[in-house]
Amino acid sequence: EKGGFEHFMLKEIFEQPEVMRDVMRGRVRVEEGLVHLGGIHDYLDRLKQAKRIVICACGTSWHAGLIGEYLIEEFARIPVEVDYASEFRYRNPIVSSDDVVIVISQSGETADTLAALRLAKEKGAMVMGICNVVGSTIARETLCGMYTHAGPEVGVASTKAFTAQVIVLFMLAIAMSKGRTISHEEIRLNLRELAEVPDKVARILEQNDAIKEMAVKLKDARNALYLGRGYNFPVALEGALKLKEISYIHAEGYPAAEMKHGPIALIDEDMPVIVIATRDNTYAKILSNIEEVRSRKGRVIAIASEGDREIERLTKDVIYIPQASAAVLPLLTVIPLQLLSYHVATLRGCNVDRPRNLAKSVTVE
Numbered sequence: 001e002k003g004g005f006e007h008f009m010l011k012e013i014f015e016q017p018e019v020m021r022d023v024m025r026g027r028v029r030v031e032e033g034l035v036h037l038g039g040i041h042d043y044l045d046r047l048k049q050a051k052r053i054v055i056c057a058c059g060t061s062w063h064a065g066l067i068g069e070y071l072i073e074e075f076a077r078i079p080v081e082v083d084y085a086s087e088f089r090y091r092n093p094i095v096s097s098d099d100v101v102i103v104i105s106q107s108g109e110t111a112d113t114l115a116a117l118r119l120a121k122e123k124g125a126m127v128m129g130i131c132n133v134v135g136s137t138i139a140r141e142t143l144c145g146m147y148t149h150a151g152p153e154v155g156v157a158s159t160k161a162f163t164a165q166v167i168v169l170f171m172l173a174i175a176m177s178k179g180r181t182i183s184h185e186e187i188r189l190n191l192r193e194l195a196e197v198p199d200k201v202a203r204i205l206e207q208n209d210a211i212k213e214m215a216v217k218l219k220d221a222r223n224a225l226y227l228g229r230g231y232n233f234p235v236a237l238e239g240a241l242k243l244k245e246i247s248y249i250h251a252e253g254y255p256a257a258e259m260k261h262g263p264i265a266l267i268d269e270d271m272p273v274i275v276i277a278t279r280d281n282t283y284a285k286i287l288s289n290i291e292e293v294r295s296r297k298g299r300v301i302a303i304a305s306e307g308d309r310e311i312e313r314l315t316k317d318v319i320y321i322p323q324a325s326a327a328v329l330p331l332l333t334v335i336p337l338q339l340l341s342y343h344v345a346t347l348r349g350c351n352v353d354r355p356r357n358l359a360k361s362v363t364v365e
């Protein structure tokens with residue numbers, strides 16, 4: 001049942017190229033510049049006219065929501081707020097019928113996300129869902145939505161469901177911008193980038209052994225810091241969550257520029273810092289963030305773009321990922337972080353598929 005893999009988590013990480021193709025199948029037509037999302041087709045106009053979009057979710061799904069914010073604001077130019085479902089529901093939020101609320105949930109059963117959805121409905125918002133489990137409570141109670149089609153996710157640490165959620169949000173952002181905010185040519189370019197992601201992910205997975213070597217350096221750490229900027233900031237949060245939930249090493253994700261506002265005080269020779277330093281418009285800035293870490297003797301592991309020689313001047317520990325446009329980068333940069341946490345946890349003898357204190361779906365509030 002684990003398809004020859006030692007754990008479900010590893011199987012699910014390796015399934016991602018195929019899952020990504022499934023998510024896009026029948027929905028993306030690159031050359032025509034078309035995205036077809038059957039589940040929301042009848043509501044797309046209303047979505048395009050939304051004054052504001054609020055995304056509610058928990059955990060890893062909330063991280064996908066943050067990437068969704070960047071994508072929708074960049075492409076569709078509609079303001080987006082991302083909230084923890086648990087915070088949204090308890091603070092008497094301002095929501096009206098001008099708003100669209102998108103709830104994201106792999107299981108479709110998360111209690112706080114379900115309560116946020118019911119509250120948003122009560123306040124008159126149009127509520128859309130992005131779920132993986134077909135027929136789940138959240139999928140049934142939303143007005144419309146999209147399934148991620150990632151297949152059953154058994155490992156408690158979410159991996160393939162996360163990348164599937166990001167792809168759905170990417171397609172949604174493109175569908176919302178069509179004919180409004182970006183040109184036909186830009187749409188084609190972006191869809192082409194998206195369509196190339198599965199093959200690029202497959203190439204990253206080929207580096208599994210090298211990533212395992214890198215994990216040896218992390219396995220005895222007591223803390224770790226993950227840094228990223230722009231589209232890679234939510235990936236830093238996700239990388240840190242993956243590490244803490246299955247290896248029990250304390251980890252924090254930060255937008256790299258925030259480091260100097262506090263966390264930099266933590267950095268010494270015992271602090272591994274995982275920096276996502278891909279070639280995008282934040283590259284020069286992130287290099288100086290790496291210098292700041294190094295000058296305090298922090299140990300840097302970098303995720304960088306293929307062909308980047310500059311980074312090697314700063315650290316020998318580099319995992320390379322194929323080049324891609326900024327908007328699809330999270331789908332690539334998260335892969336080595338998933339593998340890294342998997343290997344660190346197994347090296348520490350942890351039960352990767354069933355980490356202590358965690359359940360696959362959190363139906364208590």
Ligand code: F6R
Pocket residue numbers: 058059060061062104105106107108109110113156157158159241245360361362
């Ligand atoms: C992390 C993880 C959790 C879930 C969260 C929301 O790996 O799995 O943080 O993402 O409990 O679950 P869903 O998406 O089912 O609502």
